[in-house]
């Protein structure tokens with residue numbers, strides 16, 4: 001029997017909801033067994049200085065203490081309800097927001113919740129082995145924080161499935177624990193979540209690029225007319241910010257260290273940079289190209305009737321929907337999308353309703369570009385001559401209008417043969433991965449010490465110093 005208020009912090013009145021309790025009593029042991037199996041490798045006895053959300057109040061969502069991860073209190077939190085909230089877009093615009101699932105949208109809504117939920121355990125699986133090669137205790141603690149919060153985000157979606165979708169919801173919740181990232185028979189739903197995250201550079205890129213897709217998708221779902229989904233996603237966004245910080249600062253620290261070493265030793269060529277045990281900027285650019293292009297695919301097809309239906313039904317909005325000034329039904333509006341014709345990339349106007357995936361992707365690209373500009377400043381400040389760039393939107397794409405075309409990072413259409421002949425100038429090669437992994441062969445676990453290939457962060461976690469014991473290994 002679970003003690004609901006203590007074990008599962010929540011603001012959904014779990015202590016009095018028998019149906020939800022019964023569903024969770026069944027699911028929670030399965031979740032723990034998944035965590036033991038697929039959570040961070042060999043970490044179950046570690047005591048980790050973690051943040052736990054115990055309420056949605058400003059002083060309650062960030063409580064820090066040492067916790068063994070299997071004992072982490074995964075809670076269920078929704079942003080407090082606004083009694084006056086309405087459906088803000090689509091054909092139901094102006095109606096009171098739904099507190100229950102509208103019957104006619106049950107299956108598409110379930111599908112959205114399942115797709116969102118599936119990414120959360122997937123990312124934990126992808127990162128399972130990284131604790132064994134962490135560059136510092138600070139970074140180890142951060143990856144574990146990300147992992148337990150992705151676990152909590154899974155709980156958030158499972159709460160919706162259990163509470164609002166009856167038996168199908170319970171079955172879907174079980175399937176979320178059964179699929180496995182990269183599995184050939186039972187893979188995770190979306191492409192990027194089946195790619196390996198083999199090293200820490202990949203991890204930081206993933207949390208910068210892919211967690212930011214998480215942010216944009218959650219923002220779109222936080223506009224939903226289905227109020228419990230909107231409120232759940234709002235609260236998830238408070239945690240997502242930390243994940244993107246880990247990614248952006250992680251890559252930034254790697255760039256900083258590389259530039260420092262290049263400058264000190266007056267070297268420039270990748271081979272010479274590698275000889276000094278840091279990651280050359282060219283390899284960082286190739287990782288960037290990979291993670292960016294794979295994440296762009298996560299927005300779905302440029303022209304999508306699914307996306308139009310989600311919007312028209314009031315289930316999934318645009319980024320900052322209520323701040324946009326238009327009719328919020330998009331009956332007449334158009335939006336530009338790219339298409340490949342012969343050896344040219346053209347832009348054509350399509351009905352804005354069908355282009356909502358593309359629009360969200362464009363909003364995302366704008367924010368990504370700003371982050372890449374911040375990385376560029378780190379390089380510029382050291383006086384090193386190197387430009388980090390985002391590849392063309394059509395580069396290395398497998399979903400949408402660019403699929404099947406061979407496009408270079410600068411946006412040129414070439415033959416498959418030409419593209420393949422150059423692919424390892426643009427994407428990490430097996431040799432690049434092997435080199436990066438060779439730097440990360442063991443754990444750096446001395447207090448205050450950092451691996452040679454990464455600069456220390458500007459400050460520690462929650463006001464603690466950099467030489468704080470962020471993880472006790474026991």
Ligand code: BYC
Nearest residue numbers: 116119123190191210211214217297298300301304306307
């Ligand atoms: N891989 O009309 P289309 C996060 C499928 S990340 C494989 O193009 P739609 C996180 C699609 O399912 C955020 N399949 O796309 C980050 C459809 O299948 P069916 C996750 C794909 O439906 C880091 C078909 O292709 N949340 O939170 O408009 C760590 C044609 O569909 C992919 C969400 O994604 C792909 N990349 O849009 C932890 C929000 N893309 O119908 C967590 C919920 C498309 O032919 N999901 N397909 O069987 C959605 O809103 C939509 O499902 C998508 C796709 C935007 C993903």
